[in-house]
Amino acid sequence: MSEEPVVIFKSVSKIYQMGEVSIPALNNVSLSIPKRRFSMVLGPSGSGKTTLLNLIGCLDQPTNGTIEICGEKIAAISDDMMSDFRAQNIGFIFQNFNLIPVLTAFENVEYPLTLLGMSPSIRREKSLSILESVGLKDHARHRPNQLSGGQKQRVAIARALVKGPMLVLADEPTANLDSKTGASIIDLMYTIQEQYGATFVFSTHDPQLISHAQDVFSIRDGELIEHHTERG
Amino acid sequence: MNILKIAVRNIQRNVRRSLMTILAIAVGTMAMLIFGEYVAQVFVSMETQNVSRSGHISVFRTGYFKYGSGNPAAYGIHDYQTFLKLIAEDSILKPLINVVTPTISLFGIAGNFDADASKTFFGLGVVPADFNRMHLWDEHHLKLAAKLHINKLNEQDETHGFIGVGLGRILGLCEPLNIPDCDKKQSPETTQKSTIQDKRDFSSLEEKSNQITPESEGNTVPRLDLLAATAASAPNVVSFYVDKAVTQGVKEFDDSIIIMNFKLAQKLLYGRGEKQAVAIVIQLNKTEDIPIARARIDKLIKEQGLDLETKELTELQPFYTQAMKMFAAIFSFISAVIGVIVLFTIINTMSMSVMERTQEIGTLRAMGVKRKGIVVQFILEGALLGFIGATLGLIFGSILAQIINHSGLTWLPPGQASSIPLKVLTSGVSELMFDIWIIISVISTIAAWVPARRAAKMKIVDALGHV
Numbered sequence: 001m002s003e004e005p006v007v008i009f010k011s012v013s014k015i016y017q018m019g020e021v022s023i024p025a026l027n028n029v030s031l032s033i034p035k036r037r038f039s040m041v042l043g044p045s046g047s048g049k050t051t052l053l054n055l056i057g058c059l060d061q062p063t064n065g066t067i068e069i070c071g072e073k074i075a076a077i078s079d080d081m082m083s084d085f086r087a088q089n090i091g092f093i094f095q096n097f098n099l100i101p102v103l104t105a106f107e108n109v110e111y112p113l114t115l116l117g118m119s120p121s122i123r124r125e126k127s128l129s130i131l132e133s134v135g136l137k138d139h140a141r142h143r144p145n146q147l148s149g150g151q152k153q154r155v156a157i158a159r160a161l162v163k164g165p166m167l168v169l170a171d172e173p174t175a176n177l178d179s180k181t182g183a184s185i186i187d188l189m190y191t192i193q194e195q196y197g198a199t200f201v202f203s204t205h206d207p208q209l210i211s212h213a214q215d216v217f218s219i220r221d222g223e224l225i226e227h228h229t230e231r232g
Numbered sequence: 233m234n235i236l237k238i239a240v241r242n243i244q245r246n247v248r249r250s251l252m253t254i255l256a257i258a259v260g261t262m263a264m265l266i267f268g269e270y271v272a273q274v275f276v277s278m279e280t281q282n283v284s285r286s287g288h289i290s291v292f293r294t295g296y297f298k299y300g301s302g303n304p305a306a307y308g309i310h311d312y313q314t315f316l317k318l319i320a321e322d323s324i325l326k327p328l329i330n331v332v333t334p335t336i337s338l339f340g341i342a343g344n345f346d347a348d349a350s351k352t353f354f355g356l357g358v359v360p361a362d363f364n365r366m367h368l369w370d371e372h373h374l375k376l377a378a379k380l381h382i383n384k385l386n387e388q389d390e391t392h393g394f395i396g397v398g399l400g401r402i403l404g405l406c407e408p409l410n411i412p413d414c415d416k417k418q419s420p421e422t423t424q425k426s427t428i429q430d431k432r433d434f435s436s437l438e439e440k441s442n443q444i445t446p447e448s449e450g451n452t453v454p455r456l457d458l459l460a461a462t463a464a465s466a467p468n469v470v471s472f473y474v475d476k477a478v479t480q481g482v483k484e485f486d487d488s489i490i491i492m493n494f495k496l497a498q499k500l501l502y503g504r505g506e507k508q509a510v511a512i513v514i515q516l517n518k519t520e521d522i523p524i525a526r527a528r529i530d531k532l533i534k535e536q537g538l539d540l541e542t543k544e545l546t547e548l549q550p551f552y553t554q555a556m557k558m559f560a561a562i563f564s565f566i567s568a569v570i571g572v573i574v575l576f577t578i579i580n581t582m583s584m585s586v587m588e589r590t591q592e593i594g595t596l597r598a599m600g601v602k603r604k605g606i607v608v609q610f611i612l613e614g615a616l617l618g619f620i621g622a623t624l625g626l627i628f629g630s631i632l633a634q635i636i637n638h639s640g641l642t643w644l645p646p647g648q649a650s651s652i653p654l655k656v657l658t659s660g661v662s663e664l665m666f667d668i669w670i671i672i673s674v675i676s677t678i679a680a681w682v683p684a685r686r687a688a689k690m691k692i693v694d695a696l697g698h699v
């Protein structure tokens with residue numbers, strides 16, 4: 001690994017507390033995710049993939065251990081600062097697409113840019129250009145309910161990437177798509193990752209999807225059992 | 233920009249729920265407006281009636297207000313003409329004043345010997361021209377004088393005047409005065425019949441001048457003999473011709489009031505002694521000028537070293553103030569109830585909205601929207617519902633007000649004996665409208681803030697996990 005990793009986990013544990021019961025979702029995980037690479041978190045259902053991605057995405061705090069994202073120690077910053085940090089550095093792609101239903105495809109893509117206070121003309125230019133990259137220029141004015149699942153996920157990919165974030169997190173982005181559409185979405189993510197030079201972290205329970213991955217982190221029952229690196 | 237767009241579209245998205253919410257707010261706003269306009273109408277009509285009867289400010293001899301009504305003769309204003317002139321010609325008061333006039337209040341016994349009936353009366357001596365002019369006072373353009381058939385007091389003949397309808401009934405004048413609800417044969421026989429001759433003797437006390445009244449007129453205009461004690465405590469009698477039986481809406485008053493010419497009252501109260509006035513009544517052009525005018529009059533009294541004091545509308549008519557307070561309290565209560573309904577409607581609607589959009593909230597937060605941003609988003613939506621509802625409510629309310637005012641409905645206001653058309657005040661209520669709009673909007677915003685805060689406090693991970 002020639003460059004500084006984007007994500008560094010040191011002995012991170014996450015325990016969910018459900019009343020009396022504590023559910024260990026991640027157990028003493030240490031890992032580092034390299035910059036500008038396509039990484040994959042692989043594991044069966046309930047293994048802790050979402051929990052891991054939530055921690056990487058600064059959506060949650062670990063119970064134990066330290067996390068460093070883009071050189072920032074995440075533990076002790078305020079909620080507002082964390083929000084700003086996410087707005088600038090992290091893009092999310094969700095399993096359920098999570099588009100804002102009342103906004104058009106274009107407006108959904110544009111939204112993260114308004115959070116960064118960009119001018120309307122720049123927003124427009126960037127949004128249209130990335131919509132073109134995901135092949136949805138003609139659907140810019142469509143609302144999410146007028147789009148197919150695959151199209152929705154393309155819009156979501158555009159929304160995650162439009163601000164040029166350091167880190168893009170995709171939690172099972174193909175789980176709600178048929179295999180053909182899923183494959184095309186993964187192809188798209190791969191191309192676009194190369195094009196934008198973002199660091200991608202992608203989770204799946206489907207081992208068939210690992211073909212593109214440059215780094216594969218296999219987890220089971222909250223523990224990192226294998227880290228496989230290709231090239232680089 | 234984005235926030236407003238999302239707010240508007242979310243309101244449009246759940247049309248049915250938004251409409252129901254807006255409608256509830258609009259109906260509440262409308263009810264508040266209509267009732268507020270109704271109360272405003274009651275206020276101005278009560279004000280108009282009171283002001284047209286008794287003016288804005290009265291000047292008495294010091295002590296009259298507390299002790300004098302038992303003995304008006306002892307609390308007369310000497311040399312009232314000079315004081316009248318002083319007020320009427322004062323450069324500050326002149327532009328403010330509509331009427332300044334002397335009055336006399338007195339008590340006595342009225343007798344109608346043709347019907348063998350007599351009754352104690354409360355007499356009000358007024359200058360007819362001034363009395364008539366005062367009754368035309370209409371700062372709020374209500375045209376009540378026309379609606380209530382205010383009668384003009386005879387300005388030529390000082391022996392003519394009005395009596396209360398109740399007094400007319402008691403004195404057996406139902407027929408000549410056309411008094412309604414009058415079964416004159418109903419009155420039980422009393423032992424007073426035997427004393428007719430004694431009563432007849434009153435007339436011998438009358439001054440000669442009053443005795444010469446053409447009998448032909450007496451056929452149509454009923455005549456009463458009024459007996460009172462003069463300032464010198466001597467009995468005194470005058471003849472009085474009743475032009476009309478009138479009502480003030482208060483039974484005790486209607487059963488005893490006699491409105492007579494000031495000069496006749498003076499004759500009755502002061503006999504051949506010094507002619508005084510009991511009060512100087514001042515009617516202003518505008519009620520709002522009371523404080524300035526009163527201060528000026530007080531200053532004049534002080535400068536002249538006079539033994540006089542001033543009283544204003546609210547002190548002279550405690551009932552007026554109480555009624556105003558009561559209506560204001562009812563209005564506040566109704567407004568509070570409506571406010572609470574609006575509050576809960578918005579809280580309910582916005583809570584449902586927050587619940588349905590939990591995942592959206594999680595997504596927005598993940599993208600970097602701060603807690604405050606979520607609060608603003610939902611408050612804006614609630615406030616928007618409130619604005620639209622309040623605005624529609626004011627529009628509907630204004631339309632309904634016009635319908636009410638043209639519906640021909642009538643009602644019996646406090647202090648009135650006969651029904652008048654049901655009206656709500658539609659002019660000069662822009663301040664009321666603005667206040668209601670602000671109140672509803674503020675309530676909506678507060679209401680939306682409750683679920684908005686809940687939305688903002690959710691853990692992002694939980695919100696995202698919510699499907």
Ligand SMILES: Nc1ncnc2c1ncn2[C@@H]1O[C@H](COP(=O)(O)OP(=O)(O)OP(=O)(O)O)[C@@H](O)[C@H]1O
Nearest residue numbers: 016018023025044045046047048049050051052205
């Ligand atoms: N909010 C929560 N409260 C309590 N327990 C939780 C919560 N979220 C996850 N868990 C538990 O933590 C463990 C890991 O869950 P996680 O969602 O990270 O798994 P996953 O690998 O993403 O599974 P899947 O493939 O089904 O999405 C599971 O046992 C799950 O039940």
Ligand SMILES: [Mg+2]
Nearest residue numbers: 049050051171
């Ligand atoms: Mg998961």
